[in-house]
Amino acid sequence: MTVVAGGAAAARPRLIRAINEQVLLDHIRRSGPLSRTELANLSGLSKPTVSAALGSIERAGLVHATGQRTGSPGPAAILYEVRPEAGFVLGLDVGREFLRGAVTDLAGTVRSRLSVHTKAGDAMARVQELADLARTLLAEAGISSAQLIQTVIGSPGVYDPGLDTLTLTGRIGWDSPAVLAALRQEFGATLMIENDVDAAALAERVHGHGRGVESFAFVSVGTGIGMGLVLDGKLRHGSHGVAGEIGYLPFAEGSGSDARDARKRGSFDASASAAAVVRAGRRAGLRGASTAEKVFAAAARGDSVAAAVVAEEALLVAKAVCTVITVVDPDLIVLGGGIGQAPGFLEAVVDQLRRLAPVLPEVEVSVLGVDTVVAGCLAAGLDQAWQHLAGHRMTS
Incomplete structure (x- = not known):
């Protein structure tokens, strides 16, 4: 003793x-x-x-x-x-059409940045493309993989640390355990996986409207739907990693393709994502409704049919935001994604919230661009890298 x-x-x-x-x-x-x-x-x-x-x-x-x-x-x-060269962080964003990435030093200065169109036909091919992108970024930054302290991949889906599983990856199709194993083989022990919308919320906290705000929700509405929730200054994942998966809010599923989408990605996603806006436009008889962007453009030109579709979309999103307000009462709501950042959409959502919500927090549109997820991955990676260095100092 x-x-x-x-x-x-x-x-x-x-x-x-x-x-x-x-x-x-x-x-x-x-x-x-x-x-x-x-x-x-x-x-x-x-x-x-x-x-x-x-x-x-x-x-x-x-x-x-x-x-x-x-x-x-x-x-x-x-x-x-x-000292910037004391270590480096790699951030990668996995999308259905694009792979984006950047390397930063410990001072937060970006040393290389790149975006490529993905041609992968399956999940394993996408892993290989991501590894190729990482090697190109490291080469352009003039560093080796041994100098990386942290690698963060922003991906659709939920990582459950208790079960060590990546699920609900939707259109990316990364649910197989073999994908997680392949990613670890490529990127090693420094790998961390972050939900892409959560990463965007981190970027918003560091670079956008969330700076200095203790509690806010970043609600992304576009090809998919999700939310990143920051409470007491910290990103919240929940016990199983599903905090913010508002695409699964139990809104009406409809029938046909709507119902099939609801079973795959959740009822709200099936009702209010970009694909749902296109389907709603076509059902309403809107000509040229091949993308959500074209539906919103038609509404902006004064097309009454398109305007009705956009109004219904604003109501759906306002209902989801109202749910968030009544559960966590954040200081701020930030709208992101292709639909969330569409001209005039903020005002339409706020008009509905005035009618629906018990209180109206500040609501803003994200001003961050296509590299938002990468920026969030770098922010998460830098935090993790400094924790690693501090932990190493304590144990050495």
């Missing part, structure tokens, strides 16, 4: 040093460049403690001196910032 107690006592100073280092890393990462005095003020640590911890993480190659702050009384203060 004495040996155990002694070992614990000996380990305590090392743990405290590692915690101090993590605190400084977090401040430098989020607010740098910073001086020793500024770090002491932000962290509440003494200046000698800051100097010791800063020297340790500088020797480890995680931060470096980047210049001096002048203009105030006394000697110029040396500033410290993250």
Whole structure:
């Protein structure tokens, strides 16, 4: 027993040093460049403690001196910032038509970015295309796979960490356990899989309307339907990873292809996705209703049939958003996706919410573009990478 107690006592100073280092890393990462005095003020640590911890993480190659702050009384203060080359993160977005990706350093600077049209005929071919894209991105960034600290793939579907399964991938068709095994074989131990809409919500929190907002819902309506939910500043996945799968809200399934789609991807998805808008336009006799974009364009030109289809779509989306409001009461709703970002759609949804919802939070349209999922994957990867580095400091 004495040996155990002694070992614990000996380990305590090392743990405290590692915690101090993590605190400084977090401040430098989020607010740098910073001086020793500024770090002491932000962290509440003494200046000698800051100097010791800063020297340790500088020797480890995680931060470096980047210049001096002048203009105030006394000697110029040396500033410290993250050393970008200490590691890299790879973010990949898997879509039905496009594969997108980017590589960033630990300072958050994108070193390479690429989008390619997928020609894959099956799931395994798509895995290979994704691996090829990753190799191209690494080559353009001038780094090797060994320098990657984290790889994040944004994909439709739900990853359940308890069961280690990827399901509900819809049109991508990645539900087979063999796909997950193939992805791990290609990308190794650094792989993390994030739902694509959840990744978009992370991007919104870092780069969009969600900055500084503690609770918001990112609702994506387009080819598919989903939601990313941020509560108390954290993305919420739920116990089984299905938090935000609002495509399965039990709206009317209809008949024929609507019912078949509902069984595959959920009732709300079947009722309000882009394919559903096209079907509604055709049923209403709208000519040229080959895409949802054309239906919305016809409504914008004053076509009364198309306008009725768009109005019904706005009502469906408002009902889903109203459900979210009554369950979690977020500060903000952000609409994304091809339909969610369509001109005039925000106003139509808000008009319905005024009638349906008990309260009306702020509602905005996302201003982020086609690289939103990649940006979210990079944000998630950077957080994970810094956690890995901090954990390594605690155990080394």
